[in-house]
Amino acid sequence: MDVLGRYRNLIVLVGVLFAQILGLAVQVRRTTDNEPTRLIRIWAVGTVTPLERMLVWVQTSTSNVWHSYFYLRGVRAENRNLKLQIERMSLEQVRMSQDADQARRLQALLAFKEQFISQTMAAQVIGSSGSELSRSVYIDKGESNGIKPDMAVITADGIVGKVLRVYGSTSLVLLINDQTSGVGALLDKTRLQGILRGTPAGEVVLEKVMSDETVPVGEMVLTSGGDGIFPKGLLVGRVTKAAPGSDLFLNIRVRPAADLSKLEEVLVVTKIDVRQTEPDQTGAMRAVDILAERLPGVPSKPADAAKAAVPGTSTTTGPGADAKPKAALPPTAVGSAAPPAGKSASAAPSSGVGSGASSAPNSATKATAIGADAAKAPAPLVKPTAEPKPQSDVEDGPH
Amino acid sequence: MVRTKVAITYTSGEQVEVYRFSIPATILIPLTAVFLQAWLPLRFPFFSLFDLPLLVTIGFATARRSPVTGLVTGGLIGILQDALTHQPIGLYGISLTVVGFGASSLGIKLDVENAGARFLLTIFFYVVHEVVYFTIARGLIGLRMASSWPHEIWSGVANAMLGVLIFMLLDRVKQRT
Numbered sequence: 001m002d003v004l005g006r007y008r009n010l011i012v013l014v015g016v017l018f019a020q021i022l023g024l025a026v027q028v029r030r031t032t033d034n035e036p037t038r039l040i041r042i043w044a045v046g047t048v049t050p051l052e053r054m055l056v057w058v059q060t061s062t063s064n065v066w067h068s069y070f071y072l073r074g075v076r077a078e079n080r081n082l083k084l085q086i087e088r089m090s091l092e093q094v095r096m097s098q099d100a101d102q103a104r105r106l107q108a109l110l111a112f113k114e115q116f117i118s119q120t121m122a123a124q125v126i127g128s129s130g131s132e133l134s135r136s137v138y139i140d141k142g143e144s145n146g147i148k149p150d151m152a153v154i155t156a157d158g159i160v161g162k163v164l165r166v167y168g169s170t171s172l173v174l175l176i177n178d179q180t181s182g183v184g185a186l187l188d189k190t191r192l193q194g195i196l197r198g199t200p201a202g203e204v205v206l207e208k209v210m211s212d213e214t215v216p217v218g219e220m221v222l223t224s225g226g227d228g229i230f231p232k233g234l235l236v237g238r239v240t241k242a243a244p245g246s247d248l249f250l251n252i253r254v255r256p257a258a259d260l261s262k263l264e265e266v267l268v269v270t271k272i273d274v275r276q277t278e279p280d281q282t283g284a285m286r287a288v289d290i291l292a293e294r295l296p297g298v299p300s301k302p303a304d305a306a307k308a309a310v311p312g313t314s315t316t317t318g319p320g321a322d323a324k325p326k327a328a329l330p331p332t333a334v335g336s337a338a339p340p341a342g343k344s345a346s347a348a349p350s351s352g353v354g355s356g357a358s359s360a361p362n363s364a365t366k367a368t369a370i371g372a373d374a375a376k377a378p379a380p381l382v383k384p385t386a387e388p389k390p391q392s393d394v395e396d397g398p399h
Numbered sequence: 400m401v402r403t404k405v406a407i408t409y410t411s412g413e414q415v416e417v418y419r420f421s422i423p424a425t426i427l428i429p430l431t432a433v434f435l436q437a438w439l440p441l442r443f444p445f446f447s448l449f450d451l452p453l454l455v456t457i458g459f460a461t462a463r464r465s466p467v468t469g470l471v472t473g474g475l476i477g478i479l480q481d482a483l484t485h486q487p488i489g490l491y492g493i494s495l496t497v498v499g500f501g502a503s504s505l506g507i508k509l510d511v512e513n514a515g516a517r518f519l520l521t522i523f524f525y526v527v528h529e530v531v532y533f534t535i536a537r538g539l540i541g542l543r544m545a546s547s548w549p550h551e552i553w554s555g556v557a558n559a560m561l562g563v564l565i566f567m568l569l570d571r572v573k574q575r576t
Binding site for chain 2: 047178
C-alpha cells in the first residue's frame with residue numbers, strides 16, 4: 001500500500017498515457033466515416049470557433065468602416081483606371097467568347113462532357129488548426145449552410161483545398177499543402193497528369209510524372225478532374241522546380257496560385273454540373289469550316305473557285321474566303337500550327353495548294369497552308385483542351 | 400498567513416512553495432492559449448513558430464508542483480489542441496501529458512522562479528515535447544515528418560523567450576495555497 005502511495009504519480013502517468021495510446025490506436029484503425037471522437041471535436045470547435053468568429057467580425061467591420069469612409073484617397077484615379085481596365089477587358093472578352101464558341105462546337109462534335117461550377121458559396125476563414133502537422137483552416141459556413149464533406153474550396157487565384165469535416169456552423173477545410181491531401185492535376189501545355197500532394201514542410205509537389213518527361217519551370221498546373229472533387233481546368237499553381245527524383249518519377253515542386261498562408265475569403269463549390277454541349281449548335285458544320293471562320297479571309301477569285309474543285313484545297317479556301325473572320329488569330333497562334341503546315345504546303349503535290357500559298361498575302365498563306373496539311377493526312381480528332389491545340393489536328397475529324 | 404509547502408524530496412528538509420490558480424484562470428487561460436494558437440497564425444504566419452498551449456502547460460505545471468495535476472492539465476490542453484486538427488486525438492494529448500508531468504516533477508526539485516531557470520526549462524521541455532510528438536506521429540500514425548535542427552533550435556529559443564513573458568503573466572494570477 002505504501003509502495004502504491006509512493007509511486008502514485010507514476011502509476012497515474014502510465015494509466016493516462018496508456019488510455020491515450022489505446023484511444024489513438026482505435027482512431028487509426030477506424031475510418032473517418034465512423035469517427036469515435038466526433039463529440040470531442042464538436043465540443044472543442046464549438047468552444048473555440050465562436051471566439052474566432054467574433055474576432056473576425058470585429059476585424060472585418062473595422063476594416064469596412066475604414067475602407068468605406070475614411071480611406072478614400074485616390075478613389076477617383078482608381079476609378080478612372082478601372083474604367084480603362086473594363087474597356088480593355090471588354091475587347092478581350094469578345095475575343096475569348098469567339099474561342100469559347102469554337103471550343104463548344106468542337107466539344108459537341110466529340111459528345112464531350114464537361115464539368116461546370118454552377119454554384120458557389122462565399123465563406124470567411126475564421127481560424128486554423130494551430131498545428132504545422134495539420135494544414136487546415138476553419139470557415140464560417142457549415143451544415144446549416146448546406147456545406148458537405150468533399151466539396152471543393154477555391155479562391156479567385158486558384159484552388160485551396162476540400163471540406164474535410166462539417167459542423168453546425170463551421171467546417172474544417174484541408175489545404176492542398178497538407179501531407180494527407182491529394183489532388184488530380186495536369187500540366188497545362190504538356191498535358192502530363194500527376195497527383196498533387198503536400199509535404200510535411202508545407203510545400204506542394206506533383207507526383208507520378210515519369211522522369212523521362214520534360215517539364216519546364218513556370219508551366220501552369222491545372223486540376224485534372226480525376227479526383228472527383230475539383231472540376232477540370234482550375235488553376236492550381238506554377239512549377240517552380242522540376243528535377244529527377246530518386247525513383248522513376250520527377251520531383252516537381254509547385255507554388256500554389258492561391259496564397260495558402262493568408263487566406264481570408266474563399267468560395268466553396270456547392271454544385272457542379274456535368275453537361276454535354278448541345279449538338280444542334282453545330283448542325284452540319286465541319287471542324288474545318290469552324291477553323292476557317294477564324295482564319296483571315298482571302299478575297300474570292302475565279303481562280304479560287306476553280307481550285308475549289310480540287311479535293312483538299314476547296315474546304316479551306318472556300319469558307320475562309322467567304323466568311324469574314326470575326327477575330328483574327330494572333331500571328332503566334334497561327335504560327336504554332338504553321339511549321340508542319342508549311343512543310344506540307346511545300347511538299348504537297350497539288351499545284352493548287354502551292355500556288356495559293358505563294359500568291360496569297362501572308363495571312364492567307366497560313367490559312368492555305370493549314371488547309372493543305374489537313375488535306376494531306378486524315379487524322380482522328382483530338383480531345384479538346386483548355387488551350388487550343390494546333391488546328392491541323394482538329395480539322396480532319398468530319399471527313 | 401499559512402503557506403502550503405511541499406518537501407523537495409521525501410527525505411529532504413527543504414521545502415518549496417505551491418501555488419494554485421482560480422477556476423476561471425484555470426479554464427480561461429488554456430482556452431485562450433489554444434484559441435490564439437489557432438487564430439494568430441492566420442493573421443501573422445510567423446506565429447506558427449510558437450506553441451502557446453505548451454508554454455501554458457509548463458507554466459501551470461511548474462507553479463502547481465503537483466505531478467498528477469500537471470499531467471491532467473497537460474493532457475486536457477493537448478486533447479483540446481488535437482480536437483482542432485484533422486489528425487487523430489491524442490498526439491498533443493500524450494505529448495503534453497508527459498510535459499505536464501515532467502515540468503511539475505522538476506518544479507518540485509528546482510527553483511523555477513527566476514527567468515534564467517525558466518528559459519532553460521522551457522527549451523528543455525520544448526525538445527521533450529517535439530521528441531514525444533514526432534515519435535508518436537511517426538510510429539503510431541505513420542505521418543511523414545520534416546525536421547531540421549536549425550529550425551527546431553530557433554523555435555525552441557523563441558518559445559523560451561515567449562515562455563518567460565508568459566510565466567511572468569501567470570505569476571500575476573497565481574495564488575498561494
